[in-house]
Amino acid sequence: xxxxxxxxxxxxxxxxxxxxxxxxxxxxxxxxxxxxxxxxxxxxxxxxxxxxxxxxxxxxxxxxxxxxxxxxxxxxxxxxxxxxxxxxxxxxxxxxxxxxxxxxxxxxxxxxxxxxxxxxxxxxxxxxxxxxxxxxxxxxxxxxxxxxxxxxxxxxxxxxxxxxxxxxxxxxxxxxxxxxxxxxxxxxxxxxxxxxxxxxxxxxxxxxxxxxxxxxxxxxxxxxxxxxxxxxxxxxxxxxxxxxxxxxxxxxxxxxxxxxxxxxxxxxxxxxxxxxxxxxxxxxxxxxxxxxxxxxxxxxxxxxxxxxxxxxxxxxxxxxxxxxxxxxxxxxxxxxxxxxxxxxxxxxxxxxxxxxxxx
Amino acid sequence: xxxxxxxxxxxxxxxxxxxxxxxxxxxxxxxxxxxxxxxxxxxxxxxxxxxxxxxxxxxxxxxxxxxxxxxxxxxxxxxxxxxxxxxxxxxxxxxxxxxxxxxxxxxxxxxxxxxxxxxxxxxxxxxxxxxxxxxxxxxxxxxxxxxxxxxxxxxxxxxxxxxxxxxxxxxxxxxxxxxxxxxxxxxxxxxxxxxxxxxxxxxxxxxxxxxxxxxxxxxxxxxxxxxxxxxxxxxxxxxxxxxxxxxxxxxxxxxxxxxx
Numbered sequence: 001x002x003x004x005x006x007x008x009x010x011x012x013x014x015x016x017x018x019x020x021x022x023x024x025x026x027x028x029x030x031x032x033x034x035x036x037x038x039x040x041x042x043x044x045x046x047x048x049x050x051x052x053x054x055x056x057x058x059x060x061x062x063x064x065x066x067x068x069x070x071x072x073x074x075x076x077x078x079x080x081x082x083x084x085x086x087x088x089x090x091x092x093x094x095x096x097x098x099x100x101x102x103x104x105x106x107x108x109x110x111x112x113x114x115x116x117x118x119x120x121x122x123x124x125x126x127x128x129x130x131x132x133x134x135x136x137x138x139x140x141x142x143x144x145x146x147x148x149x150x151x152x153x154x155x156x157x158x159x160x161x162x163x164x165x166x167x168x169x170x171x172x173x174x175x176x177x178x179x180x181x182x183x184x185x186x187x188x189x190x191x192x193x194x195x196x197x198x199x200x201x202x203x204x205x206x207x208x209x210x211x212x213x214x215x216x217x218x219x220x221x222x223x224x225x226x227x228x229x230x231x232x233x234x235x236x237x238x239x240x241x242x243x244x245x246x247x248x249x250x251x252x253x254x255x256x257x258x259x260x261x262x263x264x265x266x267x268x269x270x271x272x273x274x275x276x277x278x279x280x281x282x283x284x285x286x287x288x289x290x291x292x293x294x295x296x297x298x299x300x301x302x303x304x305x306x307x308x309x310x311x312x313x314x315x316x317x318x319x320x321x322x323x324x325x326x327x328x329x330x331x332x333x334x335x336x337x338x339x340x341x342x343x344x345x346x347x348x349x350x351x352x353x354x355x356x357x358x359x
Numbered sequence: 360x361x362x363x364x365x366x367x368x369x370x371x372x373x374x375x376x377x378x379x380x381x382x383x384x385x386x387x388x389x390x391x392x393x394x395x396x397x398x399x400x401x402x403x404x405x406x407x408x409x410x411x412x413x414x415x416x417x418x419x420x421x422x423x424x425x426x427x428x429x430x431x432x433x434x435x436x437x438x439x440x441x442x443x444x445x446x447x448x449x450x451x452x453x454x455x456x457x458x459x460x461x462x463x464x465x466x467x468x469x470x471x472x473x474x475x476x477x478x479x480x481x482x483x484x485x486x487x488x489x490x491x492x493x494x495x496x497x498x499x500x501x502x503x504x505x506x507x508x509x510x511x512x513x514x515x516x517x518x519x520x521x522x523x524x525x526x527x528x529x530x531x532x533x534x535x536x537x538x539x540x541x542x543x544x545x546x547x548x549x550x551x552x553x554x555x556x557x558x559x560x561x562x563x564x565x566x567x568x569x570x571x572x573x574x575x576x577x578x579x580x581x582x583x584x585x586x587x588x589x590x591x592x593x594x595x596x597x598x599x600x601x602x603x604x605x606x607x608x609x610x611x612x613x614x615x616x617x618x619x
Contacts, residue, residue: 157526172516175530267588270531287517290591299519306521 001337003138004065005093006085007047007054010107013084021078023048028121029128031076036130040068043135045125047100049117051107056097058134062089091330094138098322101146103155110155110311115146133336138329145325152321153314158307162190162300163197165307166274170198170242173272173293183207183240185233185254186247187219190276190297194244199223207240209233211247237262244274245281256285263289274300362471364408365429369463371401372436375456382453398456402436409433419486421493427610428466430490432459434497438544454504488556491548492571496606498545499578502538503603506596509534513593535592538599539585546578570609577602 008021023031028046035044035057043058055073059065066087070080088096096105101118103110122139125131131139150156159165167177174180180203184191187210195206206225210216213229220227228236237243247253254273263271268291275282275296287294375397382394409430412420420426439455512528515521529537553575557568581598584590590598 154523157523158521169516171530172512172525172528173531175532268591270592290593293516295519303519303521310523 001042001134001333002059002062002065003090003093003134003333004057004059004062004069005054005088005096006057006066006069006080007052008084008086009052009054009105011105012086017084018051018053021053022050023053029124031072032125032130033128035069035072036125036128038068038072040064043125043132044130045122045135045139047118047121049114051114052100052105054100056093056135056138058132090333091326094329094333095322095326097138097142098145098325099319101142102149102318102322103146104149104315104318104322108160109308109315110157110160112150112156115143119143134333137332141325141329145322148325149318149321153317154310155314155318157310157314158303160304160308160311162276162297162304163194165300165303166194166244166295167197167201169293169295169303170272171201173270174241177201177203179204180241181205181207181239182225182242182244183209183228183233183236184219184225185209185230185243185245185281186249186277187212187215188246188276191244191246192219192223194274194276195223198242203242207233207236209236234258234262238265240271241269242272242274243282244276246276247281248277249281250279252283253281254286255283256289259286259289259292263291266291276300362408362467364404364411365463365467368401368404368408369460369467371397371404372432372456372460372463375401376460379453379456394453394456398436398439398459401456401459402433402440405429405433405436419490421486421489423472424611425466425469425471427493428462428469430493431496431500432462432466434494435459435462435500437494438497438501438541454508455501458500458504484555488552491552491555495545495548495552496610498541498548499599499603499606502541502545502599505534505538505541506599509538509592509596510600513596531592535595538592538596542578542581542585542595542599546575546582549575549578570613574602574606574609577605 008018010018013021023046025048028048032044032046035041035046035055040061041057041059045056047054047056055069057065057069059068073080097118099105101115103112103114106114118139122131125135159168170177170180177198180198182195182198182203182205184195184206187208199206206220206223207228208216208220208223208225209228209230209232210219211230213227216230217227219225243254245253259271270291270293273282273286273292273294275294278297280296282294282296284294284296286292375394378393378397409420412426416422421430435455436459508528509531512525512531512534515525516531528534549571553571556571581590581595581602584598585595
């Protein structure tokens, strides 16, 4: 028997092609079942995300298997041609899936969202009764491999975007962010993204101050926060734990002299300042004060880059782990084939008979 | 009585230390029950040893620096076990094993003084005073560890050079809270120890009284400063470390003077 993978991803196809092949969640189950029901195929799982569309099938023959998938997709108006699609069989298909679920094939190396997406695709296939012994074993092994890769290496370590670095630093300072108040100075795109990332971690409140009060009010409304007149932002400042500066001011908006009396009144509560503005909004001197932590755009980006470097340096360790599991799994596959000693033409029928979800 | 139980306890804490390093490297700190079990076994061995030593001495086994070090290690382990799961499973909790291991290694390196039952009746208040004071010292030791951890975390955040262990450290806020609480706990115990000591018969030990009062005043100042919010967590951390070093020095000095 062969395990096959046909697909395209952000590595092989631009978004204009990927969007043409994206499969809506509402039809995913039916399509998965249709593929599995083909006489030359036995089982199937279809993974469709914004970065990839991949068809995993079990088939007695590699050539007939790929032809069968092509023909089914053609009936849905998806003509598989050109370099955008890759085709992998047994060992390569297994390795590919293990790499995908471990985040090694993701646009952001080591991201973990893909694992949830593949789990969901597998669940959909199970519900459509499209999986059996081979794919059940393959996907369950893949989820174990992903867990092992995540826990035994640093592939997911650190944050790799400015927003997520800011959130991680805030959590290293305050712990849980549920009691933190955030203030945005300057309603720019970056400050909105960063505040959004903090909001997703449950910060208590968000104040927005901007030279144009209308923009401040609009952003505050969008984020469920409170707009503050720019001339009055220092009044609310005593409550603030995280300050995001992103104004277009040509000079420092916050200096050490301004901050010293505020910090004295805060009873030593720490203050995290995120300066996303260029020219900078916050005097670098404030970082010398006890309990004040200042990060500008370059230092946030440097941490993101550093994390990405760490992740890249872990690649060979991850690949070695995955190789070990690929060897184990293909050995199991061969042993199974020998045990069943089935002729290729019997395979599909046997697979249909053995289709028991969750095996 | 020999050092067997003490040696067993030290080996358990060494195992806890090794497991902690392994958990840190594998990034499974919060999921390593082995550390808790190793420290629990170490604590049981410590307790057995201290009990036997107490039986032999006919009093609380705190008659020499050797005994004080072991008792201090026992206090640290006790606080580790009594503290919440968050503390035990965090990096801060991980420091318990090496700290106790170090204290007991120093003790094992020293000659073990022979004990004999006291001729005159034991002053229970004096024994209580000594025991509570050493448990307070355990809290101060852990406050020092929390302080040191906070300062390392602070340094990384300020310099923006984040080492891999940065991600395992508890947040600054939690470290500051741990430091504060341990200082409060230690100070409360120390006060109880002083009161029990002063109430019966300890007043005549001049040097010890002066030293105890000095330590009490030092931590009292730290407690007040923390309570009124007039000291930053960073300065409180430095004070907790220095105060504990002063405390260790005074214990050592008192032992030397007592032996002269």
